[in-house]
Every structure is written in C-alpha cells, then in structure tokens.
Amino acid sequence: MPCKSSEELNELVLEAKKYTKYGKVADYIPELKKAHPHDLSVAIYHPNGTCRSAGDIxxxxxxxxxxKVLTLALALIDCGEESVFRKVGYEPTGDPFNSIIKLEIMNPTKPLNPMINAGALAVTHMIKGKNIEDRLNRILSFVQELTNNPNVTYSQEVAKSEFETAHLNRSLCYYMKQYGVINEDVEELMDLYTKQCAIEMDCLDLARIGIVFAMDGVEPITNKRIIPVDVARICKTFMVTCGMYNASGEFAVRVGIPAKSGVSGGIMGAVPNRFGIGIFGPALDDKGNSIAGLKLLEMMSIKYALSMF
Structure with a gap:
C-alpha cells in the first residue's frame, strides 16, 4: 500500500524544519558529512497497513x-535475559553515548545499559553465528523481517568509513576485553558492529519497525509474531529510559513514547498499540539527536496526544 502524503504532517514538518539551522550534521564519520542539514521527513505506519508521510521518505x-534496539532484541532471543544482563546493565546514564568513564568507575565493570556504545558492542558480541558473515546475515535477516523488506542491506561506504575511524569504540572493546565482558577478536567485532550500524533503509522501513514494537512484537498485517512479547517489552523500556542518549528524560516528558535515535539523523518511534514512526533529519543537537526530528515529535505528541504517561 503506498504511503500517502499528509497536508497536516507537511505543515508540522515545515514548522519543525526551522530548527535545522541550530543543528549540525555528524562529521566524525566522514560519509555522514554528505547529508543535507535541512532535510526532514516522516512516515507514520498504522496497524491496518495505511501510511501517512511528509517530506522525501x-x-x-x-x-x-x-x-542497538534491534541487536538487543536478537541477543535476548539468542541468549535469554539472564545471560544478556550479566554482561550489560539496566540503568540510564547521564554521560555521552560514547563515554568510557562509567566502565572505569563501576564495579563490576560492565556497560550501564545496551543503548550506549559500550553496551551495544557487548550485545553485538552475543549475537550467535559460525563467523562474522553468518552473524551479519542473521542481523540482516532479522531487520528484513521487521521491515517486511527483503532488499534491506548495509551501506558499504558508510561501514568502511566507520570502521576506519572507530578508534574510540575500539578502546571500549579493549577495555571490556580486559575485564571479560567480551572475548572475541576486537577487529572482527568492529567489522560486524560497523556493518550493523550501516544498515540502510528509508523512513517507511523505520516506521514499519516501529509498528512491530508498538504491537508488542507482532507484525500487524501478517499477524506474525517476530519478537517475543517480553523481549519487545524490554526493548521498549530501554527506548524510553535510554533511547535518546542523555536527553532521554527530557524526551520522556516532552514526547513520552518509546523511541531510538541515531547520529545519521534517524528516529524510530513506537506509539503503543497505535502506530510506528520513522523520521529522518540529519542536523543534530549537542546530544546527537535530530534537532528538527525532536521538535517534530514534540509537536506530534501535542497534536495527536501520543504520550503514554
């Protein structure tokens, strides 16, 4: 079913676009610098398969x-809750997503949660498979199932760019390897992790992932359960408490839905039992979230009464 342009959403996007001038495109990954800072688009996917959109979705x-949300779900399916949370914690952090400081001061030494880089690397380490290629294919197959799009793959250019510049993530891996949180070759884990982060899709695909989480792990068109209900619940809880980096508390107050952002400018939202949201706005605020995407979600939350609180 085609995604229909919505005049109402267009008006919200035009209003939110005014905030792009206050943001900056991520530049520490060279390939991401190529994005246009004033872009903004949104898709809303409903349980009946209808879709509304604005911008170039x-x-x-x-x-x-x-x-990070998707590999957490897969790791929980692979290993179970007890095994996963032996390696990573449950707690939010006020530190930046790439900080190493909590690894140094916590006892036992393990990442505070799966949504910071250290935690996500530990989670990716738990994905099962015979080798890196097999594990990557399992992640891709899982994402293809969530989006109902067999063509989803990763950007080789972005993955290469990330792999060549991910020195801080390597530091996190070596620190965790020292304390037994991970025990595989760091370069192999970095190869898998950078390809995972470089998985590429559009706003409609993002919204389709959002609807699966919104419906507690069930794809509503096929009525197929993709994620166990307890796994979906855990993932959504982390999206609320940690999904918007160290701005998650403010986001919970202003928007009040499970959501996860990325430094490419993407935001995936799940409005429980109502719809999934996919947003792209590459100009970021100082926390690493899409500055216009956040404003758009704030306006949508007021207009459509989205908050679950």
Missing amino acids: QQKITLQSIS
Whole structure:
C-alpha cells in the first residue's frame, strides 16, 4: 500500500524544519558529512497497513544507534535475559553515548545499559553465528523481517568509513576485553558492529519497525509474531529510559513514547498499540539527536496526544 502524503504532517514538518539551522550534521564519520542539514521527513505506519508521510521518505538512512534496539532484541532471543544482563546493565546514564568513564568507575565493570556504545558492542558480541558473515546475515535477516523488506542491506561506504575511524569504540572493546565482558577478536567485532550500524533503509522501513514494537512484537498485517512479547517489552523500556542518549528524560516528558535515535539523523518511534514512526533529519543537537526530528515529535505528541504517561 503506498504511503500517502499528509497536508497536516507537511505543515508540522515545515514548522519543525526551522530548527535545522541550530543543528549540525555528524562529521566524525566522514560519509555522514554528505547529508543535507535541512532535510526532514516522516512516515507514520498504522496497524491496518495505511501510511501517512511528509517530506522525501524514500531518502536512505543508515540506522547507526537505532540498530542497538534491534541487536538487543536478537541477543535476548539468542541468549535469554539472564545471560544478556550479566554482561550489560539496566540503568540510564547521564554521560555521552560514547563515554568510557562509567566502565572505569563501576564495579563490576560492565556497560550501564545496551543503548550506549559500550553496551551495544557487548550485545553485538552475543549475537550467535559460525563467523562474522553468518552473524551479519542473521542481523540482516532479522531487520528484513521487521521491515517486511527483503532488499534491506548495509551501506558499504558508510561501514568502511566507520570502521576506519572507530578508534574510540575500539578502546571500549579493549577495555571490556580486559575485564571479560567480551572475548572475541576486537577487529572482527568492529567489522560486524560497523556493518550493523550501516544498515540502510528509508523512513517507511523505520516506521514499519516501529509498528512491530508498538504491537508488542507482532507484525500487524501478517499477524506474525517476530519478537517475543517480553523481549519487545524490554526493548521498549530501554527506548524510553535510554533511547535518546542523555536527553532521554527530557524526551520522556516532552514526547513520552518509546523511541531510538541515531547520529545519521534517524528516529524510530513506537506509539503503543497505535502506530510506528520513522523520521529522518540529519542536523543534530549537542546530544546527537535530530534537532528538527525532536521538535517534530514534540509537536506530534501535542497534536495527536501520543504520550503514554
């Protein structure tokens, strides 16, 4: 079913676009610097398969940190809750997503939660498979099932760009390897992780992932359960408490839905039992969230009474 342009959403997008001038495109991953800072688009996907949109929703986005929610779901399916949370914690952090400081001061040494980089690397380490290629194919197959799009793959250019510049993430891996949180070759884990972050899709695909989480793990058109209900619940809880980096508390107050952002400017939202949201706006605020995307969600939350609180 085609995604229909919505005049109401267009008006909200035009209003939110005014905030792009206050943001900046991510530049520490060279390939991401190519994005146009004033772009903004949104797709809303309903349980009956209808879709409303505004902006260029066909524009491709790499998932970046949005992938952390998806690999957490897969790791929980693979290993179970007890095993996963032996390696990573449950608690939000007020530190930046790429900070190493809590690894140094916590006892036992393990990442505070799966939504910061250290936690996401530990989670990706738990994805099962014979080798890196097999594990990547399992992640891709899972994402293809969530989006109902067999053509979803990763951007080789972005993955290469990330792999060549991910020195801080390597530091996190070596620190965790020292304390037994991970025990595989760091370069192999970095290869898998950077390809995971470089998985590419459009806003409609993002919204389709959002609807699966919104419906507690069930794809509403096929009525197929893709994610166990308890796994979906855990993932949505982390999206509320940690999904918007160290701005998650303010986001919970102003918007009040499970959501996850990425430094490419993507935001995936799940409005429980109502719809999934996919947003792309590459100009970021100082926390690493889409500055216009956040404003758009704030306006949508007021207009459509989205908050679950």
